[in-house]
Amino acid sequence: MKRMVTILAASLAMTSFTGSGLAAEQGETVKMVSKQEQQEMVNIAHRGASGHAPENTMGAFQKGVEMKADYIEIDVQMTKDGELVVIHDTTVDRTTNGTGKVGDLTLKEIRQLDAGSWFSEAFTGESVPTFEEVLAEFQGKVGILVELKAPELYTGVEEKVADALIEKNMSAPNNNKIIIQSFNHESIKKSKELLPNLSHGVLTGGSWANVTEEQLAQFASYADYFNPTMKIVTDELVSNVHEAGMDIYPYTSRSQEQALRLFDLNVDGIITDYPEHVYSHPVKNS
Ligand code: G3P
Ligand code: CA
Numbered sequence: 001m002k003r004m005v006t007i008l009a010a011s012l013a014m015t016s017f018t019g020s021g022l023a024a025e026q027g028e029t030v031k032m033v034s035k036q037e038q039q040e041m042v043n044i045a046h047r048g049a050s051g052h053a054p055e056n057t058m059g060a061f062q063k064g065v066e067m068k069a070d071y072i073e074i075d076v077q078m079t080k081d082g083e084l085v086v087i088h089d090t091t092v093d094r095t096t097n098g099t100g101k102v103g104d105l106t107l108k109e110i111r112q113l114d115a116g117s118w119f120s121e122a123f124t125g126e127s128v129p130t131f132e133e134v135l136a137e138f139q140g141k142v143g144i145l146v147e148l149k150a151p152e153l154y155t156g157v158e159e160k161v162a163d164a165l166i167e168k169n170m171s172a173p174n175n176n177k178i179i180i181q182s183f184n185h186e187s188i189k190k191s192k193e194l195l196p197n198l199s200h201g202v203l204t205g206g207s208w209a210n211v212t213e214e215q216l217a218q219f220a221s222y223a224d225y226f227n228p229t230m231k232i233v234t235d236e237l238v239s240n241v242h243e244a245g246m247d248i249y250p251y252t253s254r255s256q257e258q259a260l261r262l263f264d265l266n267v268d269g270i271i272t273d274y275p276e277h278v279y280s281h282p283v284k285n286s
Helices: 003-013 021-025 035-040 058-066 107-111 131-138 157-167 185-194 213-220 235-243 256-264
Strands: 042-045 071-078 084-086 143-148 178-182 199-204 225-228 269-272
Touching (some): 058 071, 071 131, 131 143, 143 157, 143 185, 157 185, 185 199
Parallel strands (some): 042 071, 042 269, 071 143, 143 178
């Protein structure tokens, strides 16, 4: 296991979690886990290690790899001229020095924008990556959790993503290094038909707090992951998702307390802006 984990775990193991934080507020205590349990928790760097570098940039993805995340999570959209780019919002306004909708700009126009300086001057010059660029750089180095972001805006985006993965030989059976997910569940059904050998996930927001066993069974007919907002995660939800045969990767942990709570709820993976939090669960000596 990683040296960093051991050091962080050792220091945290000496800390009482009953006096502060979310768990304590809820009257919970943090359980000790085995090293194996810690190793098995899947660590997903949300939009890259976006607590440390500008989201959805090569710098954030590289940071995620350096921090030993198992996956980087990326948001894929399509430009006016049909190119796949990696950016979260449907406009470039918040995360670049430009303005306008992603779908109204050409790739050339988007590539001229600065996607780093809004976060910190140290990242000036980062650009909006293409999907192709991310695959080329990170294939074989880290898993990639691909979110089809607002696919209803981009006719044919599922086919383009599938073509790019097939072209790079990343659509092989049992390729557990690529997972495709979306809040648009029809889009995921379509993607599953195009890429039947790849794992897919449904993203769900707060309105799915009372998801029924029947609904989970329906999701499980085409998806392998049920990935909800962490706000609705309970023991019962985790258990029901597992009963349905899916894994659960909640989003988005942004504090140590949030990561520890998810860990103790027995989720399978944690989508976080801070990969270091996932490696900080107190570990048993034995
Ligand atoms: O991977 C889950 C998470 O990325 C979904 O929310 O808004 O950050 O894309 P969002
Ligand atoms: Ca996302």
